Amino acid sequence: MLRGLVALLLVCATQAQDDEEPFKLPALKGNAFFADPFANTDSLGSIWEVSSSAKGDGSQFDGRWAIESASANPEDLGLVVKDKAKHHAISAKLNKKVDFSELHEDQKQFVVQYEVKYQDTMECGGSYLKLVAESDEEFSSATFNDKSAYSIMFGPDKCGLESRIHLIVNYKNPISGAVEEKHAKSSSDFKEIFTDAKSHLITLVLDFDGSFEIFVDQRSVNMGSLLENMQPAINPPAEIDDPEDSKPVEWDDKEKIPDPMAVKPEEWDEEAPKTITDIAATMPADWLEDELDYTKDPEAVKPEDWDDEEDGDWEAPLIENPKCEVGNCGPWSAPQIANPDYKGSWAPPMIDNPNYSGVWSARKIENPAYFEDKTPFASLMSITAIGIEMWTMTKDIMFDNVILTDSKLVADDWAAEGWNKKALKEKLSSSGVGVIDQFLEFAGDYPIIWGILVAAVLVPIVLFYMCCSGGSTGEPAPADDGAEAKKTDKVTPDDVEEEDEEEIPGLEGEEEEAVEEVEEEVEEEEEEEAPVTKRRTRKAD
Numbered sequence: 001m002l003r004g005l006v007a008l009l010l011v012c013a014t015q016a017q018d019d020e021e022p023f024k025l026p027a028l029k030g031n032a033f034f035a036d037p038f039a040n041t042d043s044l045g046s047i048w049e050v051s052s053s054a055k056g057d058g059s060q061f062d063g064r065w066a067i068e069s070a071s072a073n074p075e076d077l078g079l080v081v082k083d084k085a086k087h088h089a090i091s092a093k094l095n096k097k098v099d100f101s102e103l104h105e106d107q108k109q110f111v112v113q114y115e116v117k118y119q120d121t122m123e124c125g126g127s128y129l130k131l132v133a134e135s136d137e138e139f140s141s142a143t144f145n146d147k148s149a150y151s152i153m154f155g156p157d158k159c160g161l162e163s164r165i166h167l168i169v170n171y172k173n174p175i176s177g178a179v180e181e182k183h184a185k186s187s188s189d190f191k192e193i194f195t196d197a198k199s200h201l202i203t204l205v206l207d208f209d210g211s212f213e214i215f216v217d218q219r220s221v222n223m224g225s226l227l228e229n230m231q232p233a234i235n236p237p238a239e240i241d242d243p244e245d246s247k248p249v250e251w252d253d254k255e256k257i258p259d260p261m262a263v264k265p266e267e268w269d270e271e272a273p274k275t276i277t278d279i280a281a282t283m284p285a286d287w288l289e290d291e292l293d294y295t296k297d298p299e300a301v302k303p304e305d306w307d308d309e310e311d312g313d314w315e316a317p318l319i320e321n322p323k324c325e326v327g328n329c330g331p332w333s334a335p336q337i338a339n340p341d342y343k344g345s346w347a348p349p350m351i352d353n354p355n356y357s358g359v360w361s362a363r364k365i366e367n368p369a370y371f372e373d374k375t376p377f378a379s380l381m382s383i384t385a386i387g388i389e390m391w392t393m394t395k396d397i398m399f400d401n402v403i404l405t406d407s408k409l410v411a412d413d414w415a416a417e418g419w420n421k422k423a424l425k426e427k428l429s430s431s432g433v434g435v436i437d438q439f440l441e442f443a444g445d446y447p448i449i450w451g452i453l454v455a456a457v458l459v460p461i462v463l464f465y466m467c468c469s470g471g472s473t474g475e476p477a478p479a480d481d482g483a484e485a486k487k488t489d490k491v492t493p494d495d496v497e498e499e500d501e502e503e504i505p506g507l508e509g510e511e512e513e514a515v516e517e518v519e520e521e522v523e524e525e526e527e528e529e530a531p532v533t534k535r536r537t538r539k540a541d
Contacts, residue, residue, distance in 0.1 A: 023075045026401060026418035030410035034094045034386055035403045037418065038077040041067045048079060049141035051089035051389075056147045063088030063392075070119055070398045076422070078117070078400035084393050091144040091387035097134065098151075098404065103208060104378035108406040110206040112154055115199050115400040115419050122194035125392025127399070128155025128166050132385035139385045146389050149179070151381040154204045158194050165190060165214055165221065167204065171234055172381060175371050182230040187214055187222035198426045199400070201419045205408050210377045217423070218415070226376040234376045236369055241362035252355045262348035270345055275336040283332045291329040294318040 025037040036047055044050075044067045051061050063086035067077050081088055103110055116127050132139060133151040153168040167184035193200040193216060203215040206226075214222040226234055247253075283289075300316035308314065321329060373379055386404065401418045405411055 023073045024417065026414045026416075028403075028410070029413045031406055032410065033096045033098050033383070033404040033406075034092070035405070035414070036092070037401050038067055038079060040077065043067055044079070048090050048092045051091065051144045052142045053089070053145040055087060055145055059087055061087045061089040061145070065090050070117060070396070076400075078115070078398040079388075080399075081390070081392060081397040082395060084395040087391050089144055089146075089387065089389045091132065091139075091141045091385050093139060093141075093385050094383065094404065098131070098383035100380040100382065101378045103406060104375060106406075107208050109208065109408060110377075111204065111403075111405050111408050111411045112152070113201065113203040113405075113411045113415065114155075114402040115201055115398075115422075116156065116193075117197070117199040117398040117400070118194055118394065119197055119396040119398065120394050121197075122158050122397075123393040124159035125394055125397075126155070126157040126166075126390040127392075127397050128153055128157055128388075128390070129402075130387045130389055131383045131404075132387055133170065134382040134384045141385075141387075144385075144387050144389065148387065148389070149381075150387075151383050152204075155202055156190070156193065163191050163194065165202070165216070167212065167214060167222070169226065169230065170381060171376065171379070173369070173371070174373065174379070175369055180232065182226075182232065182234060184212070184214075184222065184224060185229055185231075187216075190216040190221050193217075199398075199419060199422050201415055201423075203408075203411060206377060208377050210375065218412075227374075235372050236367055238367055238370050239364040240367045242365045243362075245362040247360045250357075251360050252353065252357045253360050254353050255356050256350040257353045258348040259351045260348075264346040268343055268346050269341060270343070272341045272343065273339055274342050274344075276339045277334050278337045279334070281334040284328065286328055287332050288323060288329045289332055291321055291323050293321055293324050293329055295321045 025039055028035050036043060044065060048065070050065055054060050062083075064082040065088065066080045066082050068080055069075070069077055070080065079090070098110060100110065112129065112131070114129065118127075130148070130150040131152040131154070132144070133149045135149060149170065151170055153166055153170075156165050157163065165187040169182045169184075170179050171182050172179050201215070201217050203218070205213045205215070210226040212224060212226065213220055224230075295318065296316040297319045298316070302314045306314050323329065383404075386402070388399065401414065403411055403414050405414075
């Protein structure tokens with residue numbers, strides 16, 4: 001019964017959404033440093049610009065980009081990588097610079113979120129974003145390349161069996177000014193995104209307190225702290241080994257030494273061989289000493305065009321001797337066995353070293369490069385642009401609904417109007433699993449969908465009831481024959497012999513079949529619970 005109810009609700013909700021709710025781009029509800037839903041193809045060239053630069057090794061960025069649809073709705077566009085085995089680079093300026101010191105002061109978050117869809121199974125390549133760091137020179141998309149300094153690199157990467165979601169922070173040493181990459185630990189439970197050809201939501205949330213969390217399809221796959229979970233660590237050690245210290249000459253770090261008092265036993269024969277001939281062995285009865293491993297092919301025939309004068313005497317080619325298939329041909333010799341008297345080279349046993357000084361280590365000194373940054377979030381380099389610089393062996397990778405904001409709530413609202421609806425449709429339209437099973441699985445992952453589904457069906461029903469019932473005056477409605485017949489099953493003159501099938505407008509194909517299945521389940525349950533002796537008919541329209 002539950003599956004039948006779900007089928008009816010699902011069909012009604014999907015039909016209502018398709019008929020009454022046209023495709024809409026996600027609407028921004030809050031502050032964003034950058035937000036692009038790829039409303040039209042004009043984004044390429046106006047917002048996003050392809051790099052005309054070259055890689056540091058001289059390779060050209062010859063990969064093509066396009067803004068096109070990859071779903072059933074032609075209005076739903078995204079930025080697509082068009083070529084495999086090529087280098088790609090494209091970037092866009094932010095609407096507003098990301099200043100992490102300001103975000104920290106205001107106790108706000110920094111959120112990066114975008115959709116990625118691998119329309120072909122991902123073989124090898126990246127699909128991550130580079131958030132370009134502010135520099136003395138104004139950013140130009142034309143010169144964006146693999147050497148462009150970035151503040152944060154974030155997103156999926158895969159090659160062969162190895163896959164990860166990068167979170168790399170370029171941290172600037174406040175003393176030396178040197179910039180060093182800091183890597184977050186590996187994420188988990190996300191590898192199916194590379195093979196299922198569905199749209200996936202990739203989210204990074206950086207909190208002002210330095211904590212971070214990575215989400216895939218709104219599921220947490222990694223979390224940690226900039227202070228505690230980056231390699232190498234943000235803060236260097238307070239002490240280091242003294243580079244001028246060295247191990248004293250008399251320092252003995254050998255824990256064990258050969259026993260100087262030990263003497264080789266007289267019976268120890270170092271010359272004894274490791275193996276000897278087995279004198280007890282005898283030649284097997286089926287051994288053929290006169291047979292060779294290879295013999296002339298008895299079926300071979302001298303070619304007709306063979307000329308003895310020019311080609312020499314003809315001989316049949318050799319083949320493996322069929323009598324020697326088990327290796328029992330040729331001269332026989334007794335096998336070798338382990339020598340019971342073998343001892344090998346003698347060495348004195350090891351004993352504790354009476355002069356052992358322990359493991360030597362250099363003395364510690366204060367680290368001249370030491371610093372302690374208790375607020376690494378505030379120290380992150382400001383961001384002025386967003387770029388995608390990648391090499392891939394997979395084409396048609398789509399990026400969509402990119403947003404950089406200071407609130408996860410804003411990013412969630414953005415996803416609710418974009419990815420959530422898209423993901424549900426993709427889930428229900430995928431092959432191999434029944435529609436209802438897919439919906440139940442999706443609803444198990446995202447329970448809020450039950451509320452949305454019930455609201456989509458019940459709200460119209462309630463409104464319809466209110467409109468039809470009109471205002472209540474507290475007085476009973478006048479009785480009529482039709483109402484009395486409905487209460488008592490009394491037959492009226494205009495009843496018909498056969499009950500007509502009532503069609504639900506707007507349903508066809510698989511949707512209509514789903515509704516029919518639900519009606520059949522309901523009729524069967526009614527017959528089991530309360531059998532009737534007379535069938536009530538419906539008025540003809």
